[in-house]
Amino acid sequence: MFSKVLVANRGEIALRVIRACQELGVKTVAVYSEADARAPHVREADEAVLVGPPPSSQSYLVGERLIEVALRTGAQAIHPGYGFLSERAWFARAVRDAGLVFIGPPAEAIDAMGSKTAARQLAISAGVPVVPGTTESVRDADEAIAIAETFGFPVLLKAAAGGGGKGMRIVRAASELADALASAKREAQNAFGDDAVYIEKYIEGPRHVEIQVLADTHGNVLHLGERECSVQRRHQKMIEEAPSVAVSPELRARMGATAVAAARAAGYVNAGTCEFLLDKDGQYYFLEMNTRIQVEHPVTELVMGLDLVQWQIRVAAGEALPFAQKDFAPRGWAMECRITSEDPSNGFLPSTGRIEYLHLPTGPGVRWDGGIESGSEVGLHYDPMLAKLIVHAPTRDLAISRMRRALRELTIDGIETSRSFHLRVMDHPDFQRGDITIQWLEQNLPALTAPATDRESIRLAAIAAALVAHEERRAGSGTATAAVMSDGSTVGHEASRSAHGPSWRDVARRESLRSL
Structure with missing residues (x-):
């Protein structure tokens, strides 16, 4: 070690x-x-x-x-x-x-899977099913149109060196292809320094399901089941869970074997993830391999009962995996919400400022992987993801209830966050049924990100006014101990919490939760 x-x-x-x-x-x-x-x-x-x-x-x-x-x-x-x-x-x-x-993996494995076109070629050579498409980047619009017509529209343009939706365009007609290709190439060049774009058949209404793999230097390659990652906005994942309601034990075994084959073909070592599209008929198609630990790795850890990051370190130090494939089957259900410094009601625009107060959820089955605390400054230099809120429960229904409860307990004052958006997703009937695809969020975004109703706005304004008045009185006399809330209750001084009940922050959090 x-x-x-x-x-x-x-x-x-x-x-x-x-x-x-x-x-x-x-x-x-x-x-x-x-x-x-x-x-x-x-x-x-x-x-x-x-x-x-x-x-x-x-x-x-x-x-x-x-x-x-x-x-x-x-x-x-x-x-x-x-x-x-x-x-x-x-x-x-x-x-x-x-x-x-x-x-992490060897540089050679990163090279093999780093380009999406190279990864497709490797997958095909290993017998891994891929979405019909090119294995080389397209040269110009005429070539792209000719290729698209062999697959049939719609098609998808994708940056060969990309990820996160950069350089990606859905094209539904030949007349749209030239402009879409030019736009995709420009975006790919700006994002990755490489304007190579390839083309593949666009699969309507699929799920995004990924398989976690773990490999050591002794020839052992295992899969650790799937993660459902279909709740996406602009190809960015926002909520993940394990396992997936769409994956049976038999399908899990087949997809897992496919991921292991892809990893072996690349000479892969350490933790990695194979991403697939899963269509309504249960057919799956390899997309790419993420040659790193994933943001959403905690959901796999919770249902499989192991620490993936520790095993990354152990494998890198030369240890052999002491497990067999038969040792892994998901236990219970895990769910993760990415808590970001964005304003859902304003097009997810970034929110910056100082975190004045942070109250974290606790209780059975709740995990917080965060990099913030009260007093943290949130700027524009880095990704807006502040933390991940993860829950684990015996069933999916209980996991949703537990996540809802944890989100309601979470308070981040000083900046806007995605918390209210996640609460609305938890309450949506489609999500509760597991009836989601990678287009689901975009189709339902207006309802999930709408500003508070007039009634909600009035209640929140009343809370804010009461808190301001309370702070002003306390600053002026040093003796004020309470402020009247919209429901007639009082807000006690922070310092007198134990003697006079909850602090004003606790009451404010309670009041804001009532409005959601």
């Missing part, structure tokens, strides 16, 4: 890796930008090193600097988390060339 690991990331995933190392008895080195000097991951690590100014291009993405810090501090390995440099083959190779261990 390593004695020290450098964590080349920030936020909740940096804390997640640090905690996994702590339980393994491994010391950690955090890196941080000037914007993250007071971030929780900096405080929790054994050592912390400043690596640059706030822009990630000058801090978290400067691989040479991260490697230099690892060498200087005596770290033996680097864990990249997700995002940033986690899927950059050049970085994995540079880490290895520096005599360090990259806690």
Whole structure:
């Protein structure tokens, strides 16, 4: 086992890796930008090193600097988390060339799966089913039209080097293809420095189902079941769960075997994820392989009963997996909501500011993977995801109820968040039935993100007015102890909570929950 690991990331995933190392008895080195000097991951690590100014291009993405810090501090390995440099083959190779261990797949496996066209070619050679499409990027609109007409419209244009919906366009008619291709190529070039775009048949109304794989250096490759990731906005996942209501044990075994075959074909080692489209008839098609730990890995951990991040570290240190495929079957149901600093009622525009107050949910089956605390500053330099709220329960119905309860307990004051959106999803009949596809959220977005009704707005305005009046009285006299709420109840002074009941923050949270 390593004695020290450098964590080349920030936020909740940096804390997640640090905690996994702590339980393994491994010391950690955090890196941080000037914007993250007071971030929780900096405080929790054994050592912390400043690596640059706030822009990630000058801090978290400067691989040479991260490697230099690892060498200087005596770290033996680097864990990249997700995002940033986690899927950059050049970085994995540079880490290895520096005599360090990259806690992830070999650079060659990242290369093999890093390009979507290359991944399709590899999948086809391994007998893995793929969506009908090209294995090479298209040169121009005339070629794209000719190819599309062989599949039939609609078709999907996709950036060969991309992800997250960048460089992706749905085209429903030949007349739209030239403009869509030009637009997709421009976006791909801006996002990835590569304008290569390929084309495939567009599958109507599928689910997005992914399979977690785990492989060691001793030839063992296992799958850990599926995750349902169909609740997406602009191809970005927002809610994930495990298992999927659409996957039977027999289908799980088939999809898992397919994912294992793809991983073996790529010479894969460590944790990775194969993403599939699953149509209404139970046919599935390989999309790509994510060569890193996924944001949504906790739902798999909870239903399979193992720590994926710890096993990433163990595998990188040379340990063999002590499990067999027969040891894994999902137990209960897990669900994850991505809590982001975005305003759902205003087109999910980013929200910035200081987190004035943070109240976390607790109770049976509730897990919070977060990188924030009261006093944290939320800016525009990084991804808006603040944390992940995860629940585990014996059944899916209970998991939804538990998530609803946990969301109602969660309070984040000072910025707008996606919390109210997630609550509305939990209450939607389609979601409760599991009747969702990758288009479902876009089709229902207006109802799920509508501003509060007039009645709700009045109640919330009354809460705000009462709190302001209370604070003004307290600041003016230092003796005021209560403010009257909209229902006639009073709001007690924070300092007198134990003697006079709940604090004004607790009452405000209670009142705001009534309005949802």
